[in-house]
Amino acid sequence: MVLPSNLHGNITGAQSFETAALMTHVASKSDIDELGHVNNAVYLTWAQEIATAHWRTLASEALQKSYVWVALRHEIDYRDQVLEGEQVEIRTWLGRAAGPRYARHVDIRKPGSSRFSARVLTDWCMVDAASRKPKRVGPEIFGLFGL
Numbered sequence: 001m002v003l004p005s006n007l008h009g010n011i012t013g014a015q016s017f018e019t020a021a022l023m024t025h026v027a028s029k030s031d032i033d034e035l036g037h038v039n040n041a042v043y044l045t046w047a048q049e050i051a052t053a054h055w056r057t058l059a060s061e062a063l064q065k066s067y068v069w070v071a072l073r074h075e076i077d078y079r080d081q082v083l084e085g086e087q088v089e090i091r092t093w094l095g096r097a098a099g100p101r102y103a104r105h106v107d108i109r110k111p112g113s114s115r116f117s118a119r120v121l122t123d124w125c126m127v128d129a130a131s132r133k134p135k136r137v138g139p140e141i142f143g144l145f146g147l
Contacts, residue, residue, distance in 0.1 A: 007053045009091070012146030014054070017107055020091035021054050024111075027082050037081035043118040044074060047106040050092045051122065058144050066129055067141075072101065073123040080109070080117040087111060094145055100125045100134035102141075 009022035025046060033039035048071075056064060082088055088108050095103030106120040128135045 007050070007057055010146075011054065011057055012144075014093040014145070015095075015147060016093055017091060017105075020093040020105075020107070021050070021057075023050055023053065023090050024087055025090060026087050027084050029084055032084050037083055038117075040076070040078060040118075043076060043078070043108055043120065046088075046090050046108060047074075047076075047092075047120040047122065050090050050106060051104050051124070054092055063140075063144070067135060068127050068129050069102075069124045070127050071122055072125050075121040077119045078117070079115055079119070080113070082108075082110065082117050088117060094147060095121070097137045097142070099136050100127070102126065102137050 007021055007023045010019045011021050013019055014021045027038050027042075031038045031042045051069070055069060059067075087110065089111055091107045093105050095105055097103070102124050104122050104124055106118075106122070107116050108118045108120075109116045126135050126137050126141065127133065
């Protein structure tokens with residue numbers, strides 16, 4: 001996976017739409033389905049890309065080697081189509097944490113739009129990279145994300 005290099009906004013302290021980390025993307029021909037708009041699965045790919053970029057931007061190399069994140073559940077709502085060549089703003093922020101789980105919100109919309117094209121809520125599980133067992137999200141991770 002190629003990670004976006006244009007992650008900006010609130011990299012730390014992203015806890016709402018208004019304080020979210022942000023990246024932009026332009027829908028390419030390969031993102032388009034037979035209906036002429038971005039394929040539903042592409043929104044999920046974009047959500048994973050920004051989540052991964054956010055983690056890798058904040059986490060040290062040692063943390064990245066110690067922990068991996070596994071998606072447990074995705075909820076996706078689709079509202080507005082995105083066509084080839086259109087730019088989208090992809091925002092992410094963190095939600096509730098419980099044990100090894102951390103909720104991540106992603107909002108994908110055209111610049112200036114008052115409504116989302118897609119909204120994703122993913123439950124991620126932090127896993128110890130060596131043992132492959134879930135690891136409780138603790139103060140080290142909360143602090144890393146500025147929460």
